[in-house]
Amino acid sequence: MVEYELDGHVAVITIKRPEARNAVNTAVAQGMEAAIDKLEEDPDAWVGIVTGGQTDKGWIFCAGADLKQMATDPGGMSTARGGFAGFVQRERTKPVIAAVDGPALAGGTEIVLACDMVVASETAVFGIPEVKRNLVAAAGGLFRLPRKIPRNIAMELALTGRLDFPAERAHHFGLVNHLAPEGGALARAQELAAQVCTAAPLAVAESRKIVIEATDQPDEVGWKMSGEGIMKMFGTEDFSEGLTAFAEKRDPVWKGR
Structure with missing residues (x-):
């Protein structure tokens, strides 16, 4: 079915x-x-x-x-x-x-x-x-x-x-x-x-979560979730890959981790 x-x-x-x-x-x-x-x-x-x-x-x-x-x-x-x-x-x-x-x-x-x-x-x-x-x-x-x-x-x-x-x-x-x-x-x-x-899957998932959960909330909730979200990205392999790909002028190869 x-x-x-x-x-x-x-x-x-x-x-x-x-x-x-x-x-x-x-x-x-x-x-x-x-x-x-x-x-x-x-x-x-x-x-x-x-x-x-x-x-x-x-x-x-x-x-x-x-x-x-x-x-x-x-x-x-x-x-x-x-x-x-x-x-x-x-x-x-x-x-x-x-x-x-x-x-x-x-x-x-x-x-x-x-x-x-x-x-x-x-x-x-x-x-x-x-x-x-x-x-x-x-x-x-x-x-x-x-x-x-x-x-x-x-x-x-x-x-x-x-x-x-x-x-x-x-x-x-x-x-x-x-x-x-x-x-x-x-x-x-x-x-x-x-x-x-074409975007990093971890960042896509985190961005989706923030849009869904913070849109109808006060701004302080959005600021808090956005700050927490970017901090999560700093600790991932794809964060380094995104910066490296930009410096090397190539498309990034995302690993989702």
């Missing part, structure tokens, strides 16, 4: 349940958790990409929770460490990019919101329609979405359950980093991941 493929330093994680529009069931949740385990444990994997794929009905990222399973086993779509889809509550150190072609709805949008960056194609559309089924978007959508886009826009999407929030509008409000043509989200996400991989 979930495929993991390492290409250089980039791990591509693909949800593969086309017959159910990549809806999350137990197998998908467990597969996603296992894929993130591989990403976190593999020293050669520096960046992850989560994507869907093309089906006989067009492109699809994820249609959210499997409503048939929800009727009998709603807990089966979550894991203890990752929450919904084995992902939305998962603690991790490495950046993950969402590559969205086609709809990312309900829990699909919430998977996207749990990623660090988003690339979306012209066919991508987002929405949290849970209220239309007397449900609540409980996988992060109700508090993560208004952190990414203006609160009133997020409120409208949450209360109406509208399914017409396209990639272009999401890009306008800052939810999407880059737009791509139909079928091109993964390729553009791989380009973005390659840019991240």
